[in-house]
Amino acid sequence: MAKELTTRSENYSQWYLDLVNKADLAENSAVRGCMVIKPYGYAIWEKMQAQLDRMFKETGHSNAYFPLFIPKSFFSKEAAHVEGFAKECAIVTHYRLKNDPEGKGVVVDPEAKLEEELIIRPTSETIIWNTYRNWIQSHRDLPILINQWANVVRWEMRTRLFLRTAEFLWQEGHTAHATKEEAIEETLKIINLYAEFAEQYMALPVIQGVKSENERFAGAVETYCIESLMQDGKALQSGTSHFLGQNFAKAFDVTFANKEGTLDYVWATSWGVSTRLMGALVMAHSDDNGLVLPPRLAPIQVVIVPIYKKMEELARISEKVDELIPKLKAKGISVKYDDNDNKKPGWKFAEYELKGVPVRLAMGPRDLDNGTVELARRDTLTKETVSFEGIETVVEKLLEEIQESIYNKALNFRNENIRKADTWDEFKQILEEKGGFIAAHWDGTGETEQKIKEETKATIRCIPIEQEAEAGKCIYSGKPSSGRVLFAIAY
């Protein structure tokens, strides 16, 4: 193996960082907390973007672009929003540099101070609702269904590649509606869309639910989320969709004449997923040999490695491979033929394992004689010798099988790691020994939630949407509860 990884059992957290670095996904930059997303990592992100963008457009949304900067005063307009957000952020105070009078490079020109400071957007509700005010007069101007692909900045103190960075990339949807019902419908439509994307493309099983008040987005009436489970038993919030009620419309005075001709405030939603999903993708499926990518998001789905001693053998192998490549491409399969003569096959095998290429084909002189090829699966690390004839159809089916298999593996793991706890001792014991999700009764108060968090670091990940009503007693306070919620220690 060219590049040694820390193993998961040794140190899960270090394994993750090693993998992100060595598989060329991302690295830390010279700017504290900001990452460089490297070409291989960005190629995966582009596949995610392309699919999400398709799904947004199929559901009637359009893309647009709003400014990076938000005037400071906008943040104080929505009271809950400013409490939840405005504190840790990047603030632009000046607009000019000048040569250092002492000759040491450049300094900030003190005369170029902005009258009002500008905040780099941590999220765009405020600037967007300030804009919507001019776009909306009548119910005929509604709904507005807009999404934006953008960078945002939150000045996080502790950062970790993809999972929590000062600058990250995301999409943020911001919709405006004439009725409460329609806005709620949109909120749910999107959380469903996110769940479908996570499960069908990322092969990541998710639980849909509602956030408790403490965990709700600042300014939202209700926050829906998808929660997933990583291999170390920690949960990861993978996407959120907020029903914002009329809060932002009231803060920015956005009214419309409804069908009855009277003025009403507009109803809002917002929703987003980010490059955080890259972290989820890595942590959910990968192993001690490197990435395991679901075929639908793999930049390279099939790699072909020639095994040869003499150049004449390489030529004969290449001839066969040149026949195969167009057949694979015709099926929409992305394929790379690595005939680089500077590296040994063993090095290449390890490299493509590290990079998570789902299928590897290896071909040597004996395969040529026998009309065979060696077919290896990244997810199971199994290999078999199969007939070269018709291999493109075998590969096509195998890619689908791998996609499903990776999902099922993650689903089994997730399901095995949802445990019920009925007492406080049981709750603490499961958390300590096993992690995962704990389904437990809760009395519904923020106070209890806060105490549980302080004592165990576990938070309520969500109140699942699909949930049986069940009377019980809060594991912490003993007060009555009407259903279980999901606790976990989260990223």
Place this chain on the structure above:
Amino acid sequence: MAKELTTRSENYSQWYLDLVNKADLAENSAVRGCMVIKPYGYAIWEKMQAQLDRMFKETGHSNAYFPLFIPKSFFSKEAAHVEGFAKECAIVTHYRLKNDPEGKGVVVDPEAKLEEELIIRPTSETIIWNTYRNWIQSHRDLPILINQWANVVRWEMRTRLFLRTAEFLWQEGHTAHATKEEAIEETLKIINLYAEFAEQYMALPVIQGVKSENERFAGAVETYCIESLMQDGKALQSGTSHFLGQNFAKAFDVTFANKEGTLDYVWATSWGVSTRLMGALVMAHSDDNGLVLPPRLAPIQVVIVPIYKKMEELARISEKVDELIPKLKAKGISVKYDDNDNKKPGWKFAEYELKGVPVRLAMGPRDLDNGTVELARRDTLTKETVSFEGIETVVEKLLEEIQESIYNKALNFRNENIRKADTWDEFKQILEEKGGFIAAHWDGTGETEQKIKEETKATIRCIPIEQEAEAGKCIYSGKPSSGRVLFAIAY
């Protein structure tokens, strides 16, 4: 017409702003100099992006992402770069807000001051070359062919939607090479790619050339550009590709072991086009009725408008249209059927003219009886009645014809507006009376160039690559010159 535009002859500049606003391309935001790109404008930009991205990938480039922030000290590392760039930019000095002790919203927390200020990237050479230092050790690590789609900020004092905004969207390519020849080849490959994109997709004829030293990118050895002409006779720089020599490698100490095993500095290029192209697209082709979009970049290529009085007629028309739409879509044509009952056909005609939809089909009861449809071209504003049978093939060919015709119209206009001037008086007279490009002899000095600019506002747009050698005398200084350069007043 629903929304009146200022005419071009009345006030070209106002016509442009009216059009950008009324056709829903973009608008000014609450933040000085920053624009909101509205969904219709963004849809055009997405078509540009998709095509450019395809072309970059076909030529071996990958996308990546580098931080928004650049440490202030990075700017002073490349001397010419800091002189040309670092002055007007957005500067982050603090990272936290706090509640105003006097209760008035939020204020900047003076305790959260950054040790070193961060500059919002005006361009990313510095942060990227600082990163490349760790990526490059040997000639085997080269070339690096990376592109980034990003937002950048330059604190412009006078802004104008798309053409010059404080924040804009662009792509910036940054490549690293082992040899000077290879880097120059890359620089030229990209300027050719830009020219192909402008001509084939934007229907915008361009002249490829080299910038004079005064107009060169800060830090470049040579800047190649494509220059286009707007309908008011002003030139617009539409893309640049820079050969950076070893300047940034030296500034950021990026060396590699070459094939001979000795250390050498890496050779660099950078290149970009931006949302400025949206301004070029609007100004090159549009007319007093609104946008004229080349079909290859039009979000809606064909609009179908039903003409009816009774709902039963609408039903019959819709039935025919429902047959047609899948046939158009099968040919990859984007089509909108506007059966909105709240608007009259005349209003719709004007609206889609304003939006630049290349082809309009209108269908009334008489057309149903006759098996016909009315076909209107946006570019020429002509219409004719044609057979409904096989209309999809007619439309397909017409879209190609329109694409070509818009290009040829712009090409003729551009060619008619390149004039030779052999004396200073002639030069000034052409500039004043006609505008356009002036091909004139120049003595090659920055001094003369500067004086011409001061006296006439005209600048050297480029020294064309395809150019006959011709001995002559500088129109300003009378000194000898070996070839003509192109002057113009530019956006």
